[in-house]
Amino acid sequence: MRRLRPLALAAAILALALAACGDDDDGGAGGGAADAESVSQAKATGDVTWCIGKDTTGAFGTVVENFNKANPEANVELLQLPESADEQRRLQIQRLRAESPECDVLGMDVIWTAEYAAQGWLLDVTEAVEKRKDEFIPSTLNTALYEDKYWAVPFNTNAGFIYYRTDQEAQPPENWQAMYEEAQKGNGLIYQGARYEGLTVNFLELLYSAGGNVINEDGTEATADSQETRDVLTFMNQGIEDGAVPKAVTTYMEEESRRAFEAGDATFMRNWPYAYALAKESNIADDFAVTTFPSYQGNQGAGVLGGYDLAISAYSENPEGSLAFINFATSPEQQVLMVTKASLPPVTTSVYSDPQVEKTLPFAAELLDAVEQAKPRPVSPVYPQISEAIYTNVFAALQGDMTPDEAASTMNEEIQKALETF
Amino acid sequence: MLSPAIVVIALVAAYPIGYAIWLSLNEYSVRVPGLSRFAGFDNYTEALGSPEFWNAVVTTFIFTGISVALELALGLAMALAMHEAFRGRGLLRTVVLVPWAVLTVVSAITWRTIFEPNLGLAPQVLSTLGLPGADIVWLGESGYALAVMVLADVWKTAPFMALLLLAGLQVIPNDLYDAAKVDGATTWQRFLRVTLPLLTPAILVALIFRTLDALRIFDLPYVLTRGANDTTTLSLIAHQELTSNRLIGYGSALSVLTFVIVMAVSLLYIRTVGGNIRALAEEK
Numbered sequence: 001m002r003r004l005r006p007l008a009l010a011a012a013i014l015a016l017a018l019a020a021c022g023d024d025d026d027g028g029a030g031g032g033a034a035d036a037e038s039v040s041q042a043k044a045t046g047d048v049t050w051c052i053g054k055d056t057t058g059a060f061g062t063v064v065e066n067f068n069k070a071n072p073e074a075n076v077e078l079l080q081l082p083e084s085a086d087e088q089r090r091l092q093i094q095r096l097r098a099e100s101p102e103c104d105v106l107g108m109d110v111i112w113t114a115e116y117a118a119q120g121w122l123l124d125v126t127e128a129v130e131k132r133k134d135e136f137i138p139s140t141l142n143t144a145l146y147e148d149k150y151w152a153v154p155f156n157t158n159a160g161f162i163y164y165r166t167d168q169e170a171q172p173p174e175n176w177q178a179m180y181e182e183a184q185k186g187n188g189l190i191y192q193g194a195r196y197e198g199l200t201v202n203f204l205e206l207l208y209s210a211g212g213n214v215i216n217e218d219g220t221e222a223t224a225d226s227q228e229t230r231d232v233l234t235f236m237n238q239g240i241e242d243g244a245v246p247k248a249v250t251t252y253m254e255e256e257s258r259r260a261f262e263a264g265d266a267t268f269m270r271n272w273p274y275a276y277a278l279a280k281e282s283n284i285a286d287d288f289a290v291t292t293f294p295s296y297q298g299n300q301g302a303g304v305l306g307g308y309d310l311a312i313s314a315y316s317e318n319p320e321g322s323l324a325f326i327n328f329a330t331s332p333e334q335q336v337l338m339v340t341k342a343s344l345p346p347v348t349t350s351v352y353s354d355p356q357v358e359k360t361l362p363f364a365a366e367l368l369d370a371v372e373q374a375k376p377r378p379v380s381p382v383y384p385q386i387s388e389a390i391y392t393n394v395f396a397a398l399q400g401d402m403t404p405d406e407a408a409s410t411m412n413e414e415i416q417k418a419l420e421t422f
Numbered sequence: 423m424l425s426p427a428i429v430v431i432a433l434v435a436a437y438p439i440g441y442a443i444w445l446s447l448n449e450y451s452v453r454v455p456g457l458s459r460f461a462g463f464d465n466y467t468e469a470l471g472s473p474e475f476w477n478a479v480v481t482t483f484i485f486t487g488i489s490v491a492l493e494l495a496l497g498l499a500m501a502l503a504m505h506e507a508f509r510g511r512g513l514l515r516t517v518v519l520v521p522w523a524v525l526t527v528v529s530a531i532t533w534r535t536i537f538e539p540n541l542g543l544a545p546q547v548l549s550t551l552g553l554p555g556a557d558i559v560w561l562g563e564s565g566y567a568l569a570v571m572v573l574a575d576v577w578k579t580a581p582f583m584a585l586l587l588l589a590g591l592q593v594i595p596n597d598l599y600d601a602a603k604v605d606g607a608t609t610w611q612r613f614l615r616v617t618l619p620l621l622t623p624a625i626l627v628a629l630i631f632r633t634l635d636a637l638r639i640f641d642l643p644y645v646l647t648r649g650a651n652d653t654t655t656l657s658l659i660a661h662q663e664l665t666s667n668r669l670i671g672y673g674s675a676l677s678v679l680t681f682v683i684v685m686a687v688s689l690l691y692i693r694t695v696g697g698n699i700r701a702l703a704e705e706k
Contacts, residue, residue: 120455195650248539250562384666
C-alpha cells in the first residue's frame with residue numbers, strides 16, 4: 001500500500017494536468033478575418049506600446065520621442081524585440097495567443113500579415129488606409145492586404161538590387177542570361193543561396209521575372225509545377241555547374257554575400273540596399289555601382305518586397321491612440337528620419353525626392369523604381385510552410401540532389417499540401 | 423516524506439510532458455482562430471510515415487555516435503594527462519574548461535565564421551599549409567557539414583567529459599598502482615587492468631550525460647546550416663514545425679517521439695550501468 005501511494009498521487013496529478021489543458025484552445029473562437037473588429041478613428045491619447053525589432057540605430061526611439069512631444073496627452077513606449085525576425089514573430093505570437101494587451105502596435109514583417117489577420121489577431125484598418133492611400137507606393141500597400149481588407153499600414157519597404165564592379169564591367173547587365181555569362185568570364189555572381197527564407201526571395205525574383213508564380217490569385221491552388229519554374233531552376237543550377245555562381249553561395253545569407261563582395265571575390269552580387277552604405281566604407285568603395293534587376297528572357301525584371309508594416313493588435317486597450325501613432329510614424333516627415341537615421345527605405349512616394357533622402361541614398365530613384373516593380377511574396381496564412389517548400393526544393397536543385405523537374409513537382413506537391421492544412 | 427518530492431517532479435516534469443502528449447493528439451487550425459479537433463494518433467502516423475522524420479533519426483544517431491565516441495577518447499586522454507602531477511596543473515584544469523563555458527550558440531556562430539568559404543580561418547589555414555580541403559565548401563556539402571558539426575560539439579564538450587572522468591580517476595587508490603608495479607605490470611597493463619575497470623562507472627555516467635545531450639542537439643545545426651546537407655536533427659524538425667509552421671499538434675508529436683527515443687536510450691544505459699556496478703561490487 002505504501003509503495004502505491006506516490007504512484008497514485010503522480011497519476012492523479014497527471015490526470016489533473018491533462019484535464020486542465022483540455023480547455024485551453026477552445027476559448028476566443030472569433031470568426032477570424034471575416035468579422036474582425038475595425039478601427040478608423042485616430043485619437044492621440046492614452047498609453048500605447050510599440051513592439052518591434054531591436055532599435056539598432058535609435059531611429060524608432062526618435063520617432064517615439066517626436067510623437068510624445070507633439071502629443072502631450074499620449075504616451076508611446078517602445079518595446080524592443082530581438083534582432084532576428086523569427087524571434088520577433090515567436091515573441092509576438094506568444095503574446096497574441098495569450099490574448100495579452102501588452103503590445104498595441106506590432107511591427108510586422110510583410111510576410112506575416114495573412115497569418116496574423118487569419119488568426120483574428122489584428123484590427124481592420126481599411127478605412128484609415130483608404131483615406132491616405134495616395135501617399136503610399138501602391139506595391140507596398142499590397143503587403144498589408146488580406147481578403148480585400150487592410151490589416152496594417154506600410155512602415156518601411158525593401159527590394160533587392162544588383163551590385164556590380166564598375167572596374168570589371170563597363171555597364172550594368174542587360175538581362176539575367178548576359179549577367180551569368182559575364183559572371184562566368186569574371187569573378188562570378190553571388191546571392192543568398194543557403195537553405196532559408198532568403199533563398200525563397202532569390203528564387204521568386206527570378207520566377208516573377210519569368211512570369212511564373214507558386215500559387216494562384218486567390219491562394220487556393222499551387223501553380224509551381226510550371227515551365228517557368230523548371231526554366232528558372234535549370235538556369236540557377238546551370239549557373240553553379242558552369243561556375244558563373246560559386247558553390248559557396250549555397251551557404252551564403254546576406255552577410256556572407258556582402259563580406260565576399262567587399263573582399264573582391266565577386267563581380268556581381270544580389271543584395272538588399274543596406275549593403276550599399278557598408279560597401280561604401282570597404283576597400284571597393286569606388287569600384288561598384290547598383291542597378292535594378294535586369295530583364296529575364298525579354299520580360300522586365302521583378303523584385304520581391306521586404307520591409308515592415310505596422311498593425312494594431314486585436315487585444316489592444318487603446319486602438320485609437322495606436323492608430324494615431326501609426327499615422328504619425330508613417331507620415332512623410334518621420335519617413336525621412338527613417339532614411340537618414342536608419343537607411344530604411346520609405347513607403348511614401350514623396351519622400352524619395354526629398355534632398356536629405358537623396359543624400360543618404362544616392363540611388364533613391366532606382367530604389368523607388370525597384371519597389372514599384374516589386375511584388376509581395378505569396379499571401380497566405382500558411383506562408384511559412386510555402387516558403388519552406390520553396391527553399392528546400394530550390395536548394396536541392398542547386399545542390400544537384402534533384403533535377404529541376406523533380407524539384408518543381410515536389411515543390412508543387414508540398415505547397416498544395418500546405419494550402420490544404422487544417 | 424516522499425510526497426513533496428513527487429509533487430515537485432509532477433509539476434516540473436509530468437505536467438509539461440502530459441501537456442505535450444495532449445497537444446500531440448489534437449490538430450490546431452492555422453486558418454481559423456481557436457479551432458481545434460481531436461486527431462487521435464494521426465499526427466504520429468504522419469510523422470512515422472514521413473522520410474523527413476526517419477532522415478532526422480538517422481542523422482541524430484550518426485551525430486551522437488561519432489561525437490560521443492570522440493569525446494570519450496579525447497576526454498579520457500585529457501583526464502589522464504590532468505591526473506598526472508606537474509607544475510601548473512590547476513591552471514590547466516581551469517583553462518581546459520573554457521570551451522565548455524562558452525554558450526553553444528556563440529561557439530556555433532564562431533565555427534560558422536571559421537568555415538566561411540574563402541574568407542574563413544579554416545580554408546585560409548588549409549590553403550596556406552597546402553593541405554587538401556581548402557577548396558571545399560565545408561558547410562555546403564553532405565558529410566562535410568556533419569563533420570563540422572561533430573568538430574564543434576567535440577571541441578565544446580570533450581572538456582566536460584574530461585572533468586567527469588578526472589573525478590573518477592581521483593577515487594582510484596594509489597595502492598593498486600603500487601601493487602601492480604610490484605607485480606611488474608607495464609604502464610599499458612596498469613591502464614587496462616586497473617584504471618579502465620575501476621573507471622567504468624564514471625565512464626558510463628559521463629556517457630549517459632553526453633548521449634542524452636547529443637540526441638537533443640538543436641543549436642549547432644540551427645546556426646551552422648539550418649539543417650541543410652543532411653544535418654537536420656530531431657529537435658530541429660520539431661522546432662521548425664512548432665514555431666515556424668505553427669503546426670502545434672504535429673510538432674508536439676515530433677517532440678514526444680524525440681522524448682520517447684531519448685527515454686529509451688537512457689533506460690538502456692541505466693540498465694547497463696546498474697548491471698555493471700553490481701557486477702563490480704560482486705567481484706570485490
